[in-house]
Amino acid sequence: MTLRVLQFGASGQLARELCDRAGDRVEIKALSRADVDLLDTAAVARAIAAEPVLDLVINAAAYTAVDKAEDEPDLAYAINAWAPAAMAKVCAERGAALVHISTDMVFSGAKAAAYVETDAPAPLHVYGASKLAGEQAVLAACDRAVVLRVSWLFSAYGQNFLQAMLRLAQSQPRLRVVADQRARPTASGDLAAFILDQAPRLAAAPAGAQEWGLLHFTNAGVATRHEMAQAIFALAWPDRAPPEIEPIATRDFPTPARRALNAELDCSRLSQVFGVTPRPWRDALGEAIAALAAAEDRKVA
Numbered sequence: 065m066t067l068r069v070l071q072f073g074a075s076g077q078l079a080r081e082l083c084d085r086a087g088d089r090v091e092i093k094a095l096s097r098a099d100v101d102l103l104d105t106a107a108v109a110r111a112i113a114a115e116p117v118l119d120l121v122i123n124a125a126a127y128t129a130v131d132k133a134e135d136e137p138d139l140a141y142a143i144n145a146w147a148p149a150a151m152a153k154v155c156a157e158r159g160a161a162l163v164h165i166s167t168d169m170v171f172s173g174a175k176a177a178a179y180v181e182t183d184a185p186a187p188l189h190v191y192g193a194s195k196l197a198g199e200q201a202v203l204a205a206c207d208r209a210v211v212l213r214v215s216w217l218f219s220a221y222g223q224n225f226l227q228a229m230l231r232l233a234q235s236q237p238r239l240r241v242v243a244d245q246r247a248r249p250t251a252s253g254d255l256a257a258f259i260l261d262q263a264p265r266l267a268a269a270p271a272g273a274q275e276w277g278l279l280h281f282t283n284a285g286v287a288t289r290h291e292m293a294q295a296i297f298a299l300a301w302p303d304r305a306p307p308e309i310e311p312i313a314t315r316d317f318p319t320p321a322r323r324a325l326n327a328e329l330d331c332s333r334l335s336q337v338f339g340v341t342p343r344p345w346r347d348a349l350g351e352a353i354a355a356l357a358a359a360e361d362r363k364v365a
């Protein structure tokens with residue numbers, strides 16, 4: 065039997081990966097911001113209530129302009145906290161499961177080791193605080209919700225570090241990339257595959273089951289931004305000289321929103337509960353770069 069999924073978000077990298085990979089397993093109805101204004105919580109609630117058959121709701125929509133959020137806190141909170149709160153309330157009323165995407169940026173980066181789900185959050189900026197408020201609202205309103213924290217999402221779609229490096233290299237022979245921020249990069253495609261693979265289990269799991277609550281999902285392996293940039297050009301430009309990539313400190317690249325130096329997420333619970341061990345981020349990065357190359361070839365053809 066095909067699962068019926070309502071998805072908020074249609075154009076972002078995760079949203080597009082979910083739609084591409086759904087196949088016949090899951091019937092996804094993806095809502096863009098043109099379909100539903102996330103600033104209107106009543107409209108968000110109506111979109112869920114209007115579905116005659118519904119097994120799972122996925123919130124793949126978010127306000128992601130980390131630096132701009134410092135000047136737009138009301139907008140960040142409306143999209144990242146109040147809209148998900150409305151989703152969770154109606155999901156609880158409908159008896160539908162909810163998957164909500166969050167971020168490593170709920171943490172300060174002060175911990176030396178990787179963060180586990182039970183570590184106390186302490187966001188450094190408005191964006192992180194708005195995402196934390198969204199987590200808390202979702203888990204308070206819906207007892208069949210899983211909040212997936214991810215870090216450094218990359219994909220052949222959307223705007224992300226992979227895309228930014230390749231774009232900048234077209235005009236800049238020398239790139240300055242921070243070398244003291246570290247995390248476990250996350251392939252949007254691998255995250256989408258996990259959600260779709262687990263969709264039947266989540267749709268059937270009762271309240272109180274181990275599946276619900278906070279869950280960290282990243283690919284395996286730790287990298288700095290500088291190391292990730294090096295890997296991008298090694299894979300994307302095997303037959304040409306890469307740009308010079310100068311390692312710099314975070315303090316040398318000031319931004320309106322302060323960045324955490326340690327964004328590592330521990331994924332032990334992912335393995336314990338779901339029996340899943342994601343592949344190394346470099347393998348997933350190579351696949352994303354190949355998808356980008358294939359898309360460029362289609363444009364030329």
